[in-house]
Amino acid sequence: MTDYKQEQEMEIEALEAILMDEFKEIHSSESGLSTSNRCFQITLSPQDEEADESTNPSVQLALIFSHTEKYPDEPPLLTVKSLKGIQTGDLKGLKEKLEQEASENLGMAMVYTLVTSAKDWLSEKFAQDDGTENAEEDSAEKDDIIVPHGEPVTVETFMAWRDRFEAELALERAKLMPDSALAAPKEKKLSGRQWFESGRAASKSVAPAAESSDEDDEDIDFDDDDFEDDEDDMLEHYLAEKSDSSAHSSRRGN
Structure with a gap:
């Protein structure tokens, strides 16, 4: 017989170790879930903003969950709410996405999988502006060909380089030619x-x-x-x- 309580306690311990300050237990009355069981909140930010701790994130999300009696053989109770900068319509779409993933992962501890999915959603949804700027910068860089020393190649500099290259090539060929090929024709030899x-x-x-x-x-x-x-x-x-x-x-x- 499966010991659901033990599996749930082990998952909570693992989440605390991995997420640390982002993970905390909250009262059921704060959760917005219809349950009297223990409830937990995980604070999430987009991946790129999370990497820099000194940056004040422009958006923040709270993923709230509670284990059901037979979890993980049945999905957990969960909801999401905006802590900063997320519209209600976006939250509804994210919740539906996480519920679908939970039903696909029955039989295994899945909360961390849902956390990862929510972070990816935040990064894709709220890093679009930054992505557009980066794309424009990449496009601008492609307009200029960069030589090893960082000098942009223009038509004029390329033509000057080509002339020097052809002159050096001609000189090398001359060095490789036998002296007899470069000397003036000698007088006809006598028998x-x-x-x-x-x-x-x-x-x-x-x-x-x-x-x-x-x-x-x-x-x-x-x-x-x-x-x-x-x-x-x-x-x-x-x-x-x-x-x-x-x-x-x-x-x-x-």
């Missing part, structure tokens, strides 16, 4: 044979050879690969020249 023949031509003209400088030597650029490819041709050319020279000397001797 081994061309280098050899240019040397012969220079040897036949004493004056130009005497006037040549280190800078001229530096300007002559040849490809080692081409030189190796033409090595045999150079040897043949040299031997042919030497043979022609010997034959010419022999004819002069005769």
Whole structure:
């Protein structure tokens, strides 16, 4: 057999521990309930106002209840009244809401559930003005894009940033490019044979050879690969020249 009295006493002790100053016992004549049983009043404020104890709440609600003989297998007697700033029509709607929830929670201690529901109702009902202001502030903040240092981005500042970014990007690309891609085109390289023949031509003209400088030597650029490819041709050319020279000397001797 269920010991209803014991369950009710345990719930009252729990509510006192949780709600503390918000919870108190009142005389049945003050409750507005048709009962001679013990009656209790819980003072409630909207959630956001309750968080700041120094704030004088703009609205306050009293949730009043009394256990029935077979509570929690039957709903408690309850009512609500305004302590500050709540209209009678709003109280009627809240009471109907709490009675509906009580019928849905039969079989379990439900008063704290009803308290939570009443607080949520207060927050939704009486924080609408603050919510509207917050929504307007959020909308205004979205109009300005905020950079990490808190500077609003305008069209002008964005364009200036983009120009700097593109310049820095071009500089980085230039650093990554090989030097040969940035240098002016070099003179066409001489093959081994061309280098050899240019040397012969220079040897036949004493004056130009005497006037040549280190800078001229530096300007002559040849490809080692081409030189190796033409090595045999150079040897043949040299031997042919030497043979022609010997034959010419022999004819002069005769």
